[in-house]
Amino acid sequence: MAKKSVSKHKRAHAKKRRIEIEIRQMTLEDLPEVWRLSEKIFTPSQLQFTYRTWNVNELLSLFQEDPELCLVAEDVASKRVVGFALGTILKRPFSPWTYGYFVWAGVKRMRRRQGVGKRLYRELEKRFKEKGARIAIVDVEGTNTAGMRFMEKLGFKQSQTYIWYSKLLE
Numbered sequence: 001m002a003k004k005s006v007s008k009h010k011r012a013h014a015k016k017r018r019i020e021i022e023i024r025q026m027t028l029e030d031l032p033e034v035w036r037l038s039e040k041i042f043t044p045s046q047l048q049f050t051y052r053t054w055n056v057n058e059l060l061s062l063f064q065e066d067p068e069l070c071l072v073a074e075d076v077a078s079k080r081v082v083g084f085a086l087g088t089i090l091k092r093p094f095s096p097w098t099y100g101y102f103v104w105a106g107v108k109r110m111r112r113r114q115g116v117g118k119r120l121y122r123e124l125e126k127r128f129k130e131k132g133a134r135i136a137i138v139d140v141e142g143t144n145t146a147g148m149r150f151m152e153k154l155g156f157k158q159s160q161t162y163i164w165y166s167k168l169l170e
């Protein structure tokens with residue numbers, strides 16, 4: 001019994017062991033894999049509103065709008081996508097301000113808390129700056145504690161509470 005639990009522990013540890021990750025721009029070929037991964041991350045039980053607002057058109061339109069702001073984290077050995085970060089530039093006509101909107105991010109469960117999300121965002125922020133953004137913005141579901149801690153760690157400060165209302169339409 002004890003032996004079984006030790007080997008189980010070893011297996012979990014081996015799976016979680018740090019791997020070499022490359023952060024790179026998303027390509028057309030990555031889209032199906034990113035979509036499949038996102039479906040495992042944005043689930044109705046864990047991220048209800050995120051799940052409701054996320055859809056394949058969102059992914060496609062952000063990619064079409066500016067592929068330079070769509071990034072993936074790839075496991076160098078297996079070539080599998082383990083995370084993604086999607087952003088866009090918001091610019092109002094006649095306004096001097098350009099915002100970098102960090103719209104979506106997800107990291108495969110097994111690869112979380114290994115700095116993958118942070119590396120994805122750092123690269124995205126670099127690209128925001130190159131495109132003239134002076135402020136980065138992001139929104140996170142109020143129940144998503146991990147997401148909130150993550151954004152705070154990236155240097156975001158809470159500036160406004162955004163409340164989602166829902167109404168059952170009969």
Ligand SMILES: CC(C)(COP(=O)(O)OP(=O)(O)OC[C@H]1O[C@@H](n2cnc3c(N)ncnc32)[C@H](O)[C@@H]1OP(=O)(O)O)[C@@H](O)C(=O)NCCC(=O)NCCS
Nearest residue numbers: 104105106107112113114115116117118146147149150153
């Ligand atoms: C949020 C998310 C992208 C973070 O990815 P990640 O690769 O695990 O993040 P990192 O390892 O780079 O974490 C950076 C820091 O953020 C904070 N953080 C991340 N996850 C956290 C958690 N679950 N609890 C507390 N703090 C957390 C920590 O300060 C962490 O640094 P540390 O590990 O040195 O303490 C990932 O948890 C995820 O995919 N969540 C589900 C989807 C989601 O919520 N997306 C964001 C809104 S669209």
